[in-house]
Amino acid sequence: MNSAELRKLFPILDQEINGHPLVYLDSAATSQKPVQVIEAVKRYYEYDNANVHRGVHTLGSRATDAYEGAREKLAKFINARSVKEIIFTRGTTTALNLVASSYARSVCREGDEIVITPMEHHSNLIPWQQVAKATGAELKYIPLQPDGTIDLADVEKTVTERTKIVSVMYVSNVLGTVNPVKEIAAIARRNGAVMVVDGAQSTPHMxxxxxxxxxxFYALSGHKMCAPTGIGALYGKKELLENMEPVEFGGEMIDHVDLYESTWKELPWKFEGGTPIIAGAVGLGAAIDFLQDIGLDEIDRHEKQLTAYAMERMSTIDDIVIYGPRNERAGLVTFNLGDVHPHDVATVLDTEGIAVRAGHHCCQPLMRWLQVTATARASFYLYNTEDDVDRLVNALLKTKEYFGHEFG
Structure with missing residues (x-):
């Protein structure tokens, strides 16, 4: 199935914006949803809607089967050893905060180190700032190379025997850098540290x-991989999760409650207090089926080809600055057009029916490293085509013409 055929499976793409066919180039923020996912959520609400793990009636049993079935699909999708290692959360942010609040605060002490990079999304930066403040641990940064990549020699220098946690995004949502997380994890392990991976931008694409x-630990969001918003997951090694305390307390996560003491359920439910995101999990399961039917290798191949085409076409525009590595990058291009503010660029593109992101992308320290206040970003997914890139380039040329006084 080619991209044009795939596009027909996404109802939202079949519309005009400001008199032009929609070109959606903001999938790094959130992906669009195929009809298979929309129908799965609709079917759940129409036929199976009930709370899980509670009732013995038929609807409750069907809802529980659907919810736990999604957990099984996700465990296989990322090759976890057990469904007990999959904790459903609201998304990557919640998953990373769970690790920071439950695990890191219990193991970090004054004199310990937490190692991250300057390219991290705020959701993989601020929680570690808070842990450092609360425990006295030192927050350290692996330096970036001029093209926004990581040199493993710098990792070796930064991670020491005092390091307790290393937390790195797999794919940068700004630079498109694909970080060598496997090699970084090996360095962390040699120093006795725990490795945390922000997989928000990697899981949908490879x-x-x-x-x-x-x-x-590995954190992910469903809404970036064709699933509904509000559902994500934390993968954690069983031996670590078993020794962690919950951070939310209430119904469903308990085993026994007395007036003054309580005990928790076994994994994974001790971390899923209250009514869970059942419909979101159902949608996530459908999204996993959808992505596997297409093939992650095929999605990766398509995006690399499309990104190379975009880099080639966009590089012909005078006064454009493209950030991040030129080769071996993920499916996005972050750029600035002369002295035109990225918000103005995005606004003009919107008049042409083209949706891109503009701003600091929840990466303010990285913006300062790039010596800019903001950037524009075009991000691609399985439903984008070379025609979308051509539309973007033509619209950028119009933008440049419109703001001609800003150039030269």
Whole structure:
């Protein structure tokens, strides 16, 4: 199935914006949803809607089967050893905060180190700032190369025997850098540290094998991989999760409650207090089926080809600055057009029916490293085509003409 055929499976793409066919180039923020996912959520609400793990009636049993079935699909999708290692969350942010609040605060002490990079999304930066403040641990940064990549020699220098946690995004949502997380995890392990991977931008686009990566924790969001918003997951090695305390307390996560003491359920349910995101999990399961039917290798191949085409076409525009590595990058291009503010660029593109992102992308320290206040970003997914890139380039040329006084 080619991209044009795939596009027909996404109802939202069949519309005009400001008199032009929609070109959606903001999938790094959130992907669009195929009809298979929309129908799965609709079917759940129409036929199976009930709470899970509670009732013995038929609807409750069907809802529970659908919810736990999604967990099984996700465990296989990322090659976890057990469904007990999959904790459903609201998304990557919640998953990373769970690790920071439950695990890191219990193991970090004054004199310990937490190692991250300057390219991290705020959701993989601020939680570690808070852990450092609360525990006295030192927050350290692996330096970036001029093209926004990581040199493993710098990792070796930064991670020491005092390091307790290394947390790195697999794919940069700004630079498109694909970080060598497997090699970083090996360095962390040699120093006795735990490896955390922010997989928000990697899981939708490439095959993930958490056992091969040998990471200790892996966080992901469903809404970036064709699933509904509000559903994500934390993978954690069972031996670590078993020794962690919940951070939310209430119904469903308990085993026994007395007036003054309580005990928790076994994994994974001790971390899923209250009514879970059942419909979101159902949609996530359908999205996993959808992505596997297409093939993650095929998605990766298509995006690399499309990104190379975009880099080639966009590089012909005078006064454009493209950030990040030129080769071996993920499916996005972050750029600035002369002195035109990225918000103005995005606004003009919107008049042409083209949706891109503009701003600091929740990466303010990285913006300062790039010596800019903001950038524009075009991000691609399985439903984008070379025609979308051509539309973008033509619209950027119009933008440049419109703001001609800003150039030269």
């Amino acid at each position: 095959k993930i094998d958490v056992q091969d990566l040998d990471c200790d």
